[in-house]
Amino acid sequence: MSDGDGASERTTGGFVVKRGLADMLRGGVIMDVVTADQAKVAEDAGAVAVMALERVPADIRRDGGVARMSDPELIVGIQEAVTIPVMAKARIGHFAEAQVLQALAVDFIDESEVLTPADEAYHIDKWPFTVPFVCGATNLGEALRRISEGAAMIRSKGEAGTGNVVEAVKHLRSIIGDIRRLTQADSAELFGWAKSLGAPIGLVREVAEAGRLPVPLFCAGGIATPADASLVMQLGAEAVFVGSGIFKSAEPERTARAVVEATAHFDEPDTVAKVSTGLGRAMPGEELSELTERLAQRGW
Amino acid sequence: MIGILALQGDVREHARAFADLGVDTSEVRRRGDLQGLDGIVLPGGESTTLSLLLESTGLFDPLERELNAGLPVLGTCAGLVLLATRVEDGRPDQRTFGVIDCTVRRNGYGRQRYSFETMLHRSSSGTPPPTAPDGVGAPWSEGGELPAIFIRAPRVVSVGPDVQVLARIARLSVRNWSGQDSSALSGPETEEHGGDLRGDGSAGGDPALCRQGNALGSAFHPELTNSRDVHRLFARMAGVKGAGL
Numbered sequence: 437m438s439d440g441d442g443a444s445e446r447t448t449g450g451f452v453v454k455r456g457l458a459d460m461l462r463g464g465v466i467m468d469v470v471t472a473d474q475a476k477v478a479e480d481a482g483a484v485a486v487m488a489l490e491r492v493p494a495d496i497r498r499d500g501g502v503a504r505m506s507d508p509e510l511i512v513g514i515q516e517a518v519t520i521p522v523m524a525k526a527r528i529g530h531f532a533e534a535q536v537l538q539a540l541a542v543d544f545i546d547e548s549e550v551l552t553p554a555d556e557a558y559h560i561d562k563w564p565f566t567v568p569f570v571c572g573a574t575n576l577g578e579a580l581r582r583i584s585e586g587a588a589m590i591r592s593k594g595e596a597g598t599g600n601v602v603e604a605v606k607h608l609r610s611i612i613g614d615i616r617r618l619t620q621a622d623s624a625e626l627f628g629w630a631k632s633l634g635a636p637i638g639l640v641r642e643v644a645e646a647g648r649l650p651v652p653l654f655c656a657g658g659i660a661t662p663a664d665a666s667l668v669m670q671l672g673a674e675a676v677f678v679g680s681g682i683f684k685s686a687e688p689e690r691t692a693r694a695v696v697e698a699t700a701h702f703d704e705p706d707t708v709a710k711v712s713t714g715l716g717r718a719m720p721g722e723e724l725s726e727l728t729e730r731l732a733q734r735g736w
Numbered sequence: 737m738i739g740i741l742a743l744q745g746d747v748r749e750h751a752r753a754f755a756d757l758g759v760d761t762s763e764v765r766r767r768g769d770l771q772g773l774d775g776i777v778l779p780g781g782e783s784t785t786l787s788l789l790l791e792s793t794g795l796f797d798p799l800e801r802e803l804n805a806g807l808p809v810l811g812t813c814a815g816l817v818l819l820a821t822r823v824e825d826g827r828p829d830q831r832t833f834g835v836i837d838c839t840v841r842r843n844g845y846g847r848q849r850y851s852f853e854t855m856l857h858r859s860s861s862g863t864p865p866p867t868a869p870d871g872v873g874a875p876w877s878e879g880g881e882l883p884a885i886f887i888r889a890p891r892v893v894s895v896g897p898d899v900q901v902l903a904r905i906a907r908l909s910v911r912n913w914s915g916q917d918s919s920a921l922s923g924p925e926t927e928e929h930g931g932d933l934r935g936d937g938s939a940g941g942d943p944a945l946c947r948q949g950n951a952l953g954s955a956f957h958p959e960l961t962n963s964r965d966v967h968r969l970f971a972r973m974a975g976v977k978g979a980g981l
Contacts, residue, residue, distance in 0.1 A: 445854065445855075446852040446853070446854045447852055447853045447854070448849065448850055448851065448852045449849065450853055452853055452885055452960065453848075453851040453852065453853060453885060453886075453887055456851070456885055456887045456957060456960050457848055457851065457887050457888065459746045459749065459780070459960070460745055460746060460780045460781050460782065460813070460814070460887060460888075461781075461782070462744070462745065462746060462747075462781075463742075463743065463744035463745060463747070463781070464744050464745075464781070464782060464785055479784060479827070480827075481788075482784065482785045482788040482789065483785070484744065484781070484782040484785050485782075515847075519784065519825060519826070519827070519842055519843060520782055520784060520785075521782075521847075521848065521888065538849065541846075541847045541848075541849050542847075542848075543847055543848035543888070544848065566849045567848060567849050568848065696785070696788070696789075697789070697792060700743050700744055700789050701765070701793075704765075
């Protein structure tokens, strides 16, 4: 390690710098954008990062067909428009799409159920990548499996593109509730937990000891209003992804800014009330019983 | 009592670092939280987001007055951007406190794939700066090493005459975590690794830890490592007591 001539090794792509970027985004809002102009609106409103997409989940849901990684031209255009981190989505199991996103130097890769899965058995082995990954989860077992594959951030799946927060709440409560129960388990019971969660015992022990996941837990899937953001932050999410909720609303600039402030001040109802006032129509949203496909059921 | 700006970013890690030293901390979210502080930390996060939230909460102006009046401040990564007098590649309307006379370039080492871990060395940090009036010197503990994590870090491209550079990044040698030499990577940002040698005869590369008066700014994240040397240095600057100091 030590050296006389002032040269020293730098290591890129280690887990510490991957999880470290996730940590820097805590308390912030990550917004879905489909153009460079929307990306600038997001940055101006105080987003900590943007997710570069061809279509927001609400439109993917409406259009049907196979949803794939975005065109690199779109991603590069958004990278050039903003100074905040740019994320992009790869299909579940599609490691070649992830390699392309890494070659484009996106800052975070979302292995996402919003796109059509490419592999019905395996998620991407995320360890060999230099760029960090975020993955969705509906429960603690799924979260720990993704972490064991190398994910540096977990987000609840919720039900993307619906503007309905009910599934995000269900997934967050499931993950955080099981974490609370794990902290009460004795050492022998942890083996049973590992078996029932389908997760490595080492990670189960780590969670039981720390009382939290070894990577940040963010919330996604159906957040449409400042109060939604406050709700999921109070339930224990560490940051918020907003997809269709911003640019499907009547006033995207104001909605974006309001969600940012409500996330930072999630436990101050006066602030949430102030920023919620006069925002106009939120995205219309969908009742879950009317959906033909649940995106959250993709992945395992 | 050390306040930690808790609008966005890695607040918890700073709180833990001070707790390890037995130093009390409190979260700063609104004006009233500035009362009775011996020092304040501006944590890592997104500097554009932090600037906006500082304005919208009405914290910017009172905090600026406190800093100009000498309240000790530690800024890490985004926090350093907020302390710098000049910001390159920031937003045109981005306000900073300007208490460290330096120019920083946001994301000056490239995008996330170029974020890195390294060890800072006393030997490659140049001549030890003169000790500040409060008697607090450089952050080196006995080994003369400091682990440093740079995440989309700001690059300090120049410092004014009143700035003490307490630590510098060593010269370039990049190795990928998987053992691959990153200099072999092609890509638009590869050249951003270069230009480390400043050509001014100083032993190492870019300034990593800078002090001016009561302001301490680091381009890296000491709070993400197990070393407490930077937090210990700041606690001494702030004159607080702690069992681990």
